[in-house]
Amino acid sequence: MAKGFFIIGTDTGVGKTFVTAGLTGALRERGIDAVPYKPVQSGAVAGEDGLRAPDVEFYKKVADLPDDKFNTYSLVPPLAPSLAAELSQVSIEIDKIKEDFVSLCVKYQIVIVEGAGGLFVPLKGTGFLLPDLIKEFNLPVIIVARPDLGTINHTVLTVRCAEQLGLKIKGIIYNGFDINNLTLSEKTNPEIIEKMTNIPTLGKIPKGKDIDIDTCQIGNTLELIKNNVDFDLLLNNT
Numbered sequence: 001m002a003k004g005f006f007i008i009g010t011d012t013g014v015g016k017t018f019v020t021a022g023l024t025g026a027l028r029e030r031g032i033d034a035v036p037y038k039p040v041q042s043g044a045v046a047g048e049d050g051l052r053a054p055d056v057e058f059y060k061k062v063a064d065l066p067d068d069k070f071n072t073y074s075l076v077p078p079l080a081p082s083l084a085a086e087l088s089q090v091s092i093e094i095d096k097i098k099e100d101f102v103s104l105c106v107k108y109q110i111v112i113v114e115g116a117g118g119l120f121v122p123l124k125g126t127g128f129l130l131p132d133l134i135k136e137f138n139l140p141v142i143i144v145a146r147p148d149l150g151t152i153n154h155t156v157l158t159v160r161c162a163e164q165l166g167l168k169i170k171g172i173i174y175n176g177f178d179i180n181n182l183t184l185s186e187k188t189n190p191e192i193i194e195k196m197t198n199i200p201t202l203g204k205i206p207k208g209k210d211i212d213i214d215t216c217q218i219g220n221t222l223e224l225i226k227n228n229v230d231f232d233l234l235l236n237n238t
């Protein structure tokens with residue numbers, strides 16, 4: 001079985017890339033040969049030498065990575081992968097994604113895969129969704145969630161759906177606390193969600209400084225992840 005994690009979010013923009021990059025960098029600093037993998041990047045940007053994948057560029061800047069292939073498809077339309085592929089007249093081949101994933105699994109100790117958007121996102125047409133890929137990879141998922149009001153519903157919905165689909169859930173990372181001005185919901189959400197789901201909280205990450213994926217500003221990403229994720233919990237039984 002491949003060793004690693006599949007990073008999903010309760011939504012797009014919750015911090016999956018930030019967490020994927022930070023976890024990869026932190027594990028590599030611990031001497032664990034971890035790498036990231038982004039099967040399908042939508043919202044890719046045209047650069048001098050072809051399409052740039054912002055998520056992958058961010059990984060490379062945060063973590064000291066070997067030179068390898070960490071992305072299979074890069075698509076310009078900022079949409080769900082299957083729609084972005086359709087508009088780009090690209091056919092997403094799941095076997096190609098599996099091939100790239102396996103080639104990383106044989107070379108490295110841990111592969112941290114980033115999804116796209118939330119859980120129920122179509123990868124190919126409307127029949128092959130993100131959970132289908134997670135099952136193919138047979139990896140436990142880490143859910144990245146917002147900390148504030150509204151996240152109970154989003155997070156518990158994601159947990160319940162993932163469980164009903166037979167996915168294994170490693171834990172939840174809440175991302176983006178305003179630690180200088182914690183709201184009542186930020187103070188109470190992780191505990192009540194753990195009570196409702198029995199899924200452990202792996203980390204509570206504060207808002208950082210100068211972090212922006214689109215402009216590849218990494219700010220204090222690595223420090224935030226290193227200081228706020230429970231790595232003993234993350235790595236036990238991995």
Ligand SMILES: Nc1ncnc2c1ncn2[C@@H]1O[C@H](COP(=O)(O)OP(=O)(O)OP(=O)(O)O)[C@@H](O)[C@H]1O
Pocket residue numbers: 009011012013014015016017018019055115116117118175176205206207208209211212213214224
């Ligand atoms: N803890 C944080 N502190 C400050 N900025 C953050 C933090 N986490 C994420 N961000 C910023 O929020 C934006 C969204 O984060 P990110 O791109 O990681 O989300 P995502 O879930 O990967 O989105 P997508 O679904 O597009 O892949 C980015 O600009 C990122 O830099």
Ligand SMILES: C[C@H](N)[C@H](N)CCCCCC(=O)O
Pocket residue numbers: 012041042043077078079080081116117118121
């Ligand atoms: C373009 C964006 N940054 C992500 N890469 C893809 C988000 C897909 C969201 C699909 C949806 O739930 O509407």
Ligand SMILES: [Mg+2]
Pocket residue numbers: 016017018055114
């Ligand atoms: Mg991302």
